Amino acid sequence: MKFTKLVFPGVTMIAVTYGLARYSYGLLLPNIHAAFGMSDLVSGIISSLFYLAYCFTILYSTVMTSRKGPRQMILLAGSFALFGLLIISGARSEWTLALGVLLAGGSTGLVSPPYGAAIALWIKEPLQGKANTWINSGTSIGIVVTGMAAILLTPHWRMTYLIYAAIALIVLIWNYKIIPKEESSLRFEQGRLSLSALKGSPSIVIGSILMGASSACFWTFSRSYIEVSGDYTNLELSLFWIVIGLFGTLSGLGGAVIEKIGLQAAYTIFGVMMGIAPILLAVAPGDLFLAYTAAALFGIANLFMMGLLIVWGIRVFSSNASLGIGVPFLMLSIGQVIGSILAGGLVGGIGYALTFGIYGIVSIVASFLRTA
Numbered sequence: 001m002k003f004t005k006l007v008f009p010g011v012t013m014i015a016v017t018y019g020l021a022r023y024s025y026g027l028l029l030p031n032i033h034a035a036f037g038m039s040d041l042v043s044g045i046i047s048s049l050f051y052l053a054y055c056f057t058i059l060y061s062t063v064m065t066s067r068k069g070p071r072q073m074i075l076l077a078g079s080f081a082l083f084g085l086l087i088i089s090g091a092r093s094e095w096t097l098a099l100g101v102l103l104a105g106g107s108t109g110l111v112s113p114p115y116g117a118a119i120a121l122w123i124k125e126p127l128q129g130k131a132n133t134w135i136n137s138g139t140s141i142g143i144v145v146t147g148m149a150a151i152l153l154t155p156h157w158r159m160t161y162l163i164y165a166a167i168a169l170i171v172l173i174w175n176y177k178i179i180p181k182e183e184s185s186l187r188f189e190q191g192r193l194s195l196s197a198l199k200g201s202p203s204i205v206i207g208s209i210l211m212g213a214s215s216a217c218f219w220t221f222s223r224s225y226i227e228v229s230g231d232y233t234n235l236e237l238s239l240f241w242i243v244i245g246l247f248g249t250l251s252g253l254g255g256a257v258i259e260k261i262g263l264q265a266a267y268t269i270f271g272v273m274m275g276i277a278p279i280l281l282a283v284a285p286g287d288l289f290l291a292y293t294a295a296a297l298f299g300i301a302n303l304f305m306m307g308l309l310i311v312w313g314i315r316v317f318s319s320n321a322s323l324g325i326g327v328p329f330l331m332l333s334i335g336q337v338i339g340s341i342l343a344g345g346l347v348g349g350i351g352y353a354l355t356f357g358i359y360g361i362v363s364i365v366a367s368f369l370r371t372a
Contacts, residue, residue: 006122007131009178010115011138012171013078017111019142019245020164021081021104022050026219027146027241030227031157036094044344046098047220050105051212051336057109058333062326070114070121071179077111078172080104085168089161109333116310116325118179129255132314133307137252140303143245150238203370204316208309208328210366211271212335215302217343217359218278219336222295225352230286240295247299254307263315264371266308271367274301279360282353306332312371 025032025047033043057080061073084104091097119131145167146160153160227237258266277298284290309332314324339359346355 005178006118007134009171009175010118010131010135011141013074013111013175014115014135014138015142015145016164016168016171017077017081017104017107018139019144019146020167021084022108023139023143023219024146024149024160024164025050025101025104026221027150027223027238028157028160029220030224031155032097033224035157036097038094040348041344042094044220044340044347046094046101047216047344048337048340049098049101050108051216051333051340053102053105054109054333055330055337057106058112058326058330059109061110062113062323062330065114065117066320066323070118071181073110073114074118074175074179075172077107077114078168078175080107080110082165082168082172085161085165089158089165109329112310112329113323113326116314120314122180128314129258129311132310133254134252136254136307136310137249137303139306140245140248140251140299143248143299144242145245147238147240147242147245150241151235204309204312204328205331207267207366207369207371208331209335209338210362210369211274211305211309212332213339213342214278214335214359214363214366215274215298215305216336216339217355218281218298218302220340221343221347221352221355222278222281222298225281225356226285226291229352230288230291232288236288240291243292243295244299247296248303250300251303251307254304255311257304258308258311263308263312267305267312267369267371268367270301270304270308272364273297274305275360275363275365275367277301277360278356278363282356282360285352 029043029047032038038046061077065073080103084100084102084107087100087103088097089100091100115135116132119128119135123131149160149163153163223237223241226232226240232240254266261269274297277294280290280294280297309328310325313326313328317324317327343355343359346358
């Protein structure tokens with residue numbers, strides 16, 4: 001299969017599942033928060049459901065991809081995103097909202113391992129690292145779309161999610177037509193997510209958890225933080241989110257960067273960058289230039305880090321691409337569950353500034369972990 005034939009629909013599916021179904025919640029949270037009258041703690045708990053669902057679905061997807069190939073899981077991921085977005089758009093209570101969040105969050109866990117397997121199966125080895133990082137950059141495209149939608153449709157968050165659902169349906173149909181059906185003739189490595197496998201890779205487990213935990217606060221509360229801390233217009237708030245996505249598209253170059261400077265240097269540099277972003281917000285949330293600088297740093301660093309974890313995981317679990325993505329992304333999500341719940345409680349207890357400062361320090365400390 002040609003590089004572009006698989007990568008382009010992969011980018012759009014990642015954009016739908018991660019950008020529209022998952023990370024759009026942080027941008028639309030203030031309007032959703034007001035509609036349901038939720039506390040910061042409840043908002044944090046519901047946000048954590050994205051990551052909790054991810055934990056379960058990525059386990060299932062890793063196992064099923066290894067057994068049956070990537071096609072079924074990719075299409076199931078698209079279906080989860082579609083129905084999750086539809087349920088969120090029509091939610092009339094926190095319980096219904098939580099159900100939609102579970103489905104939308106589950107879509108991201110379902111989609112990551114099968115695309116790693118698809119790349120390993122249908123793209124030649126010299127291009128696999130670049131294909132993985134480019135597909136992962138679809139998150140950035142989704143974030144840009146959510147930012148543009150916020151500008152055009154604010155405060156109509158229900159309509160926004162309905163439009164996202166329509167996009168998800170189109171992307172699902174595209175992937176249905178593109179992903180090869182002739183998988184019975186392919187040979188799939190049988191990989192198991194076992195304790196022995198995890199014990200053999202402590203660094204990637206610890207690093208993924210810490211990076212996941214440190215990023216959760218920014219994804220969930222950064223937009224709310226600057227809104228209450230500065231005299232920003234709705235356009236400026238939406239552009240903050242768009243900046244994250246636009247600079248995040250540079251993460252598609254992650255494969256080339258890792259080849260140039262090495263995995264360890266890349267992990268440390270971008271881990272530090274990811275830590276500086278929330279610290280900048282903690283210092284001056286009302287300064288537009290610094291807020292946008294923080295958004296740019298976070299967009300590049302966090303989305304690059306996700307691509308780096310894919311490359312790192314596949315190197316550790318070289319015999320099974322879906323397992324190589326499944327392990328670090330599962331640990332990343334466990335960290336995000338913990339980080340999101342703690343962030344909600346800390347924001348309500350000690351305020352935004354101290355909370356963001358703490359999360360930035362965690363990221364910087366974690367960036368010096370050895371990758372080998």
